Amino acid sequence: MAKALLWLRNDLRLADNPALAAALDEGEVVPLYVLDPVAKLGGASLWWLHHSLASLRDDIAGRGGHLVVRRGDATKIVPALARKIGAVSVHAGQAHEPWLRESDRAAAEALARLDIPFHRQRSALLLSPEHIASRSGDPYRVYTPFSRAAFDAVHPRSPIAPPDRLAGGGRVESERLEDWGLLPTQPDWADGLRGAWTPGEAGAWARLGDFLEDDLAAYARERDRPDRSGTSRLSPHLHWGEISIDAVWREASAAKPDGSGKQTYLKELLWREFAGYLLWHNPKLAVEPLRAEYASFPWRRAPAELRAWQHGRTGIPIVDAGMRQLWQTGWMHNRMRMVTASFLVKHLLIPWQEGAAWFWDCLVDADAANNAASWQWVAGCGTDAAPYFRVFNPVLQGWKFDPDGAYVREFMPELAQLPDKFIQNPWEAPEDVLREAGVTLGKTYPRPIVDLKSGRNRALAAFKEIGGKG
Template sequence: MSTHIVWFRRDLRLADNPALYAALEEADAVLPVYIHAPEQEADWPPGAASRWWLHHSLNALHAALEQRGSGLIVRAGDPLTVLQELIAASGATAVHWGRCYEAAAIARDRSVKAALREAGISVRSHASNLMAEPWTLATGNGDPYRVYSPFARRFHAFVQPSEPLPAPARVPLPEAATRMALGSAAIDALELLPRIRWDEGLAEAWSPGEAGAQARLQHFVHSGAGRYDTGREAPGTDGTSRLSPHLHFGELSPRQAWAASEAVKDQSTQSGVEHFQRELIWREFAYHLIYHYPHTVDTPLNPRFADFPWRSPSDYAEDLRAFQRGQTGIPIVDAGMRQLWHTGWMHNRVRMIVGSFLTKNLLIPWQEGARWFWDTLVDADLASNTLGWQWAAGSGADAAPYFRIFNPILQSQKFDADGAYVREWVPEIAALPNKPLHAPWEASASVLREAGIRLGEHYPEPRVDLKASRQRALDAYEKVKG
């Protein structure tokens, strides 16, 4: 009786899982394994919000496997050592996994693959989490892309996402699995949940796991995809897909998201669906970049920005703390940072606003924002996080020119005109009329008094003058623009 191991990593699902599909095709029994080894993530071990999500996602995967006569083997430790132990215990002759694309993961996988093959074990990696492998698309000169638009055109010309694979009806376990640690007790032993329970907001907002991913996908394609081109810009409405954490953990594959959106595309929904699919291609672009330019996780892609005159940590420490806590005195910025802390997620339009505010108005290095997002986002994804923050700072691929500095007041007035988003997350100023809500420091004394608000007591004064800080950023840019 032949046994193959499937090493689950960033593909915590049963449907459209090429590694699992191949193992089931080739072997009589399959040993599903998850190995927790955060120390092998180099400088980017999972943050607190990611660990919360991972705990629940692993439990969901184990439950789905149980329904198919199987279960998830959960171990912690060095992946090669754990795999060697499981091979010895189960008699497995092959190991399958879905590819990861970060530099540390690539180095680990190459080492594991070489050692297992030397021992006579078959090893196969599979394309599970992207529609186009990073090395398959290149410019006419054979170089990696650094600008999204030509990358997207190349994707459309050469990539035809195939139909997603169905979930298996059964996943037969080898007899040896009965002697191994399966399921929830082993997952609890990883101690992924916070000891001080700050995660109630996350539990209210999300349903981790493959079933939750499919429910969210179906809700989006049938109620939001058709108007995604317009609805996605308003943070006070449910106009985005909110699929990013499901995609990051691989509870949903990009092929599944693409196919589901394609299925509802008609004349009335075409524009919205195509905008959503462009976001899926943007995710592919992020992985293309991190694969070809791995140093950009903490170093600017544009080398000129290596000498950018950021403020010093001792100078910006208090501003950074106020930013992280949603106490900058700029309502749209504070709303976004509070949404992030409470739900582990932030609307994409607001991510751009807070990114511009941190790097340009506060003149704080983008790496500080990237680190905070990494710890607090349930969809903390190294490729997307890096691309987003370097875009905001003007130092990365496809970056907005540095002189394009978002005015948070105008952004708030345009995209949250009725103030629904700001009122939800900054309730201490909710009584203000719409116009002064976006910039309460500009409100008259009588308006503030009528609303029962004293700035500096009920809500902070702005940390910076927006006009003066904008000019400071432009002056700093002059020193590196070349």
């Protein structure tokens, strides 16, 4: 029987997998995942990847198949394995990450020399980014016109059922996932991740079902509240492709009732689409500002302040709560991502690339497109960016979106006994209030590492240096 090689990347699922469906049309399928060091995955991503692959391996085994895992240079492993098994073709999902696009190019050349076709299917995004352009023919640089064009162009695939049988790969040599050492041991910092997430296809569908039933209707109203469960928390499942973006769009569009919650959520999915589109057209998005004038921005080198931000010790409770949520759970509420990022790049004037690198290491949903595009948006140097004068006041953000301090108290136990009046600004609390709450500023909790008003003024002056315009 003819064999096809399925090269899995960020599409770790059996349902709604167009590359798998195309491979099955060829005959017996050998599913392969290659851990290529070129991706430089962060610690939280490696934790997720281990559990996602283990779940997929079990799902494939339950259908009579075998997941082959290899570690090394995918551009060599894929052609060599395709040749060894006598594959009639290789199938994969279309990638927008620069390193995967380069791997695709090199692998395609090697496969062509072997006369083995290499087919890629749209998988990670709703639309193929090379096919969307403005009326002038240039790529969109602003979200709103992009979203209008994209909304009209989105036609999600009909559901693709997972195969009942997936024989193939059983006699192909595979490494052991457990030997890769993807899980932390000394120390084991993943306890919070284990409590927060269920990686894998089944976990993804369960999360979608809970969101559609419990949170979609109120999404427009609740999505900015970190103290409530108002967001989908589907980002890691979507990033790893445990559920397809087509399926999420279909299910959300069909959910009842219609209303602002549904429409707002669909627009948020298009923000994800826009990030992928930007990365496709700007492969250096993670390292170079899209607005050229920001190449000369007067950033500060402040390693001690950077460490304080990374470890949730800035003395600003809402910022520290966000950073501790990130460390403990591998995820951060989107509103808090904006607040913590704004504090780093504007109040501290630390380069956005430093913040993006920390998020990349700590996020279970670390996505090359979303991470880079979002940091550039906050820093003011990307397309459709926040204007230079938008400097979030983190205390006001705390009062607005965490008015009772529930979010701060959850992740900042040392402040839990403070009254609501001072939970966002403990440095303004009288000594007797601090003493009764068990808080000693400078000891049990740090004083702010920057005066918020002075930090804002310093940021505005820096932006004016490069002729900042909003």
